[in-house]
Amino acid sequence: MDTLTFKTNKEELLDITAEIAETVKKSNFETGICYIYVPHTTCGLAINENADPSVKSDILGELKEMVNENYPYRHGEGNSTAHIKSILTGNSLIVFIENNNLKLGTWQGVYLCEFDGPRTRQVWIKITAG
Amino acid sequence: MDTLTFKTNKEELLDITAEIAETVKKSNFETGICYIYVPHTTCGLAINENADPSVKSDILGELKEMVNENYPYRHGEGNSTAHIKSILTGNSLIVFIENNNLKLGTWQGVYLCEFDGPRTRQVWIKITAG
């Protein structure tokens, strides 16, 4: 298992594609599956557009509107919306490996979705043949 | 890796269960795991009810209500709601294989969720033993 570490801002979609791709390169697997996992409960992982940066702010902005910040949450830490967004995005991804490369679609990037930063976050990676 | 191609309508849950099941059959794996992945950023994948077609329209209708179309999105292509719905559903699935068959629950089907069609979409599939 590989562990990557990232420092995040308050709320952001942090592009971690290059770091994941480098981990795949180093594995020397010609074909396979890359499993990506965050061991946290107030951030998530998502694959989405890597071209226009306004897609990232649109996603964060509308998620902020969807998950009501004024709901009478009982959790004392005040970050219940981050727990909910984490469940909506999910905390793991799979990506295929072909020719020892991470095989993403043309417009896809891999994002660590921070909903309760700034924090230091871990991303765990496993790779299997396939 | 297998690649399937589908033509989609404007917005729909397209049942791709038969095509996935056929790919599993051809693989000759007796038991294993089937990984399904879409390399796009405005469609997604989901497993849900395969019996009453009104479930599909209920899902699309309520997602349309949940993800505000009148939010001041900045992405110039006008399809930010599709990017968000893609993140909510996710862009990959796993399904188990038993007896060389896709092992779904009784009421489950596999759906390509088109949120920004009509388009020609790819679905990538890998299968491993397990």
Add this chain to the structure above:
Amino acid sequence: MDTLTFKTNKEELLDITAEIAETVKKSNFETGICYIYVPHTTCGLAINENADPSVKSDILGELKEMVNENYPYRHGEGNSTAHIKSILTGNSLIVFIENNNLKLGTWQGVYLCEFDGPRTRQVWIKITAG
């Protein structure tokens, strides 16, 4: 493939971490990947906080607010909101195995998310080396 069975209440996040961990133990895999799958269409799976139980009620409460119960759903069984929540959480998870243990983050637990109980639910598990 292992099958676990759980009885659920009307609506709850049921902690199934212990049962999953026990299945991993029995597998004797030193390192690997644990795939968890529910063969149903009105419940889901999620990984989230295992400490403060109010996080669970906050998640269920806000999901109930997000997915409009008064939308003019056409599905006759009256449980369309449960189908939608099932798609939002997803119906499968992956968790890593290290030292023959389920490797979760410090604050993570594995939850069966019941949105249309009470029911008897199955959770399917596969484990591969990796």
